[in-house]
Amino acid sequence: MKPITDAFGSMVFNEAVMKEKLPKDVFKKLKATIREGKTLDANVANTVANAMKDWAVEKGVTHYTHWFQPMTGITAEKHESFIAPDDHDGVILEFSGKELIKGEPDASSFPNGGLRATFEARGYTTWDPTSYAFIKDNTLCIPTIFCSFDGSSLDKKTPLLRSMAVLNEQALRILKLFGSDATHVSTTVGCEQEYFLIDKELFAQREDLLLCGRTLFGKLPPKGQEMEDHYFGMLDNRVLAFMQELDEELWKLGILAKTEHKEVAPRQFELAPIFSTTNIATDHNQLTMELMKKIADKHGFACLLHEKPFEGINGSGKHNNWSISTNTGVNLLEPGETPATNAQFLLFLCAVIKGADEYQDLLRVSVATPSNDHRLGANEAPPAIISVHLGDELTSILECIEENTVYDKIYDKKMEIGVDILPAFPKDTTDRNRTSPFAFTGNKFEFRMLGSSLSIACPNIMLNTIVAEELSLFADELEKAEELKSALAALIKKTIREHKRILFSGNGYTDEWVKEAEKRGLLNLKTTIDALPYYTSEKNIKLFTKHKIFTENEMRSRGEILLENYCKTINIEALTMVDMVQKQILPAIEKVTKSLTETILNKKAVSPAFDCAAEMDHLHQVDENYKALYFDCQKLEKACIKTTALDSMHEQGKLFSTTILKMMETLRADADALESLCSDKAWPIPCYTALLFHD
Structure with missing residues (x-):
């Protein structure tokens, strides 16, 4: 491998490459397009396209694709070659500005939630110049947005870019009041990614893993994660080789892969990157998940990104570390040396707190999937109740502001380690609370509810938009104030007093917190079906349409897509169980x-x-459980047929989330009881011991 500094970004048409390959005037105009959103004229587009093609061809590329993120949660691409016929029965390589800027994939088979009829197949991809083109699998990938013939957004990228623009606009209004010379504000994200690696051959023998990404049957092994010996443990050679190749490929794509380690559960791991601008971080996380699966296969593994692939041990999440920064290098969520007197920081902090309180339903909806329902609130991930953890110092500061008392507490204590040869280090006053769904961690908020397979676009659309809304309301009030200092103090105090119910630094796993949250009036939306109706409430439609993130139709379509995805997922899982029982377990x-x-x-x-x-006793036990499995399987199959025949998708969702899931739990219990009565050789699918402890 090349030195990291040489390899990093070598497959990206980044600023350094553009500066080298483009004429100075074209480079300047392209930079203006990227930074200021100016329209790119046709001549500049043609020059950029030709340079991009030449650069890619030099690296052995023959095809290009508009790489986009439809509402499937994964990426999509349609490959086109550079070849065009010449006048001598041969070919030349061409790539025009028109082809760079616009593509036309068939949109009929992508989720649309009723935005258009099936026969209205036309869809368009449009170049997103804020995200660099890159080479993957010998193909030039051009990041794009995706919309329908009438301009409706059919992807996750478009609303994300809109939300970033709105937050920039509203944050700059606030910064102007403080005399800042910043001209641009962006949100940044560092996204920690958890995943499982299991043996590829064993994976191929499990229909549930192949079709659903999780095990629908499986008795817990004698040993799980209770010894806590897997966490941060030594990496075996095969896993280490996988991680090294993964790093190399990610670095080539300019992805700042930084930290890797074993997670709590057997065969579970984590990768964490350095933060990037939110739209770039979203692209990079999609690429990371794709490369994890592809490279795992080369090393004899299957990479599982499902939130709960194994019953009874920890599932996988994705921590979204979100912050706000200016183009002058200022982190707006950095408390500074004296956060009690840092009014600008406190105002932005209050915007986040107020947004989390008023739009807790949207934060919950943004992570609502049938797979994540298995994980949230299961004493391995945050509860489904949204709350904000600030740490001792900030909590004390806000209390003093509300009570109009002087903050004089000292938080510069040293934490003694107890080993003389090691130095003391300052105590961090924002200690992590792993039970908190939304925790302040020094200069950023860690949104910990995301599932491991989720696109991070939606949660960040929500965060950007709700904070932009609060900043806009703050700016409206402060811009007309006669005396800024007193108005600012009153606004911060009022916000703390009215929204302190969302602040909680205790143990989110306890029953006491559930009761306390109910007293505070906080929502406890335990399942996706509980959460989805809130997405299209009048309040939330008003929010997104006000800031032009979504039209009302786009919102309703996304609600329908989420509901349809839920019903289809549970139905597939239930029918897979039926198939496995009838074809494998019963025989x-x-x-x-x-x-x-x-x-x-x-x-x-x-x-x-x-x-x-x-x-005789053994035979009797086998026979009793066999009968239960047989009849419960029949009940489940009939219930699925009856449920999917309902005209109302909402009624289907209610039944899938209650009746069908309960029947699936019963069927699993039947099968798992039978597994304990059989030898490993007699049981038709690989058991948990083999899946979790096979090297």
Whole structure:
């Protein structure tokens, strides 16, 4: 491998490459387009396209694609070659500005939530110059947005860019009041990614993993994660080789992969990057998940990104570390040396607190998926109740502001480590609260509710928009104030007093917190079906349409897509269970029953004096559980047919989230009881011990 400094970004058409390959005037105009959103004229586009093509061809590329993020949660691409016929029965390589800027994939089979009829197939991809083009699999990938014929957004990238623009606009209004010379504000994200690696051959033998990404059956092994010996443990050679190749490929794409380690559960790992601008971080996380799967396959692994691939051990999340920064290098969520007197910081902090309180439903909806429902509130992830953790110092400061008392507490204590050869280090007054869904961690907020397979676009759209809304209201009030200092103090005090209910630094796993949250009037939306109706409430439609993030139709379509995805996911899982029971488990149990019966008959044939009580008891247990499995499987299959026949998707969702899921739990219990009565050889699918502890 090349030195990291040489390899990093080598597959990206980044600013350094553009500066080298483009004429100075074209480079300047392109930079203006990227930084200021100016329109790119056709001549500049053609020059950029030709330079981009030449650079890619030099690296062996033959095709290009408009790389976009439809509402499937994954990326999409349609490949086109650079070839065009010449006048001598040969070919030349061409790539025009028109082809760079605009593509036309068939949009008929992408989720649209009723935005258009099925026969209205036309869709457009449009170049997003704020995200660099890159080379993947010998193809030039051009990041784009995706919209329908009438201009409606059909992707996750468009509203994300809109939300970033709105937050920039409103934050600059606030900064102007403080005399800042900043001209641009952007949100940044560092996204920690958890995942599982299991043996590829074992993965291929499990229909549930192949079709659903999680195990629908499986008895817990004698050892799980209770010894806590996996966390930060030594990496074995095969995993280490996977991680090294993953790093190399991510670095080539300019992705700042930084930290890797074993997580709590067996076969579970984490990768954390350095933060990037939110739209870039979103692109990079999509690429990271894709490369994890692809590179895992090369090393004999299957990479599982499902939030709960194994029952009874920790699932996987994705921590979204979100902050706000100016183009002058100022982190607006940095408290500074004296946060009690840092009015600008306190005002931005209050905007986040107020937004989290008033739009807690939107934050919950942004992470609502059927797979994440298995994880949230399960004492391994934050609860489904939104709350904000600030740490001792900030909490004390806000209390003093509300009570109009002087803050005089000293938080410069040293934490003694107890080993003389090690230095003391300053105590961090924002200690992490792993049970908090939304925690302040020094100069950023860590949104910890995201599921591991989720696109981070939606949560960041929500964060950007709700904070932009609060900043706009703050600016409206402060801009007309006769005396800024007193108005600012009154606004901060009022915000703390009215929204302190969302602040909580205790243990979010306890029943006491659930009761306390209810007293405070906080929402406890336990499932996706509970959360989804809030998405299109009058309050939330007003918010997004006011800031032109979504039209009302775009919002309603996304609500329908989320609901449809929920119903389809649970139905697929239920039918997979039925398929596995009928084709694998029941036939295997019939063989076990036959073997036990033959053993008993053979013993009796040798001598009636032989005691067959143990075999009879074993056979009886197998038979009882076999009958339960058989009839419960039939009930589940019939219930799925009945549920999917309903005209109302909302009614389907209610039944899937209650009746069908309960029936699936019952069927799983039947099968898991049978697994404990069978030998590993007789059981038709790889067991948890093999999946979690096979090297």
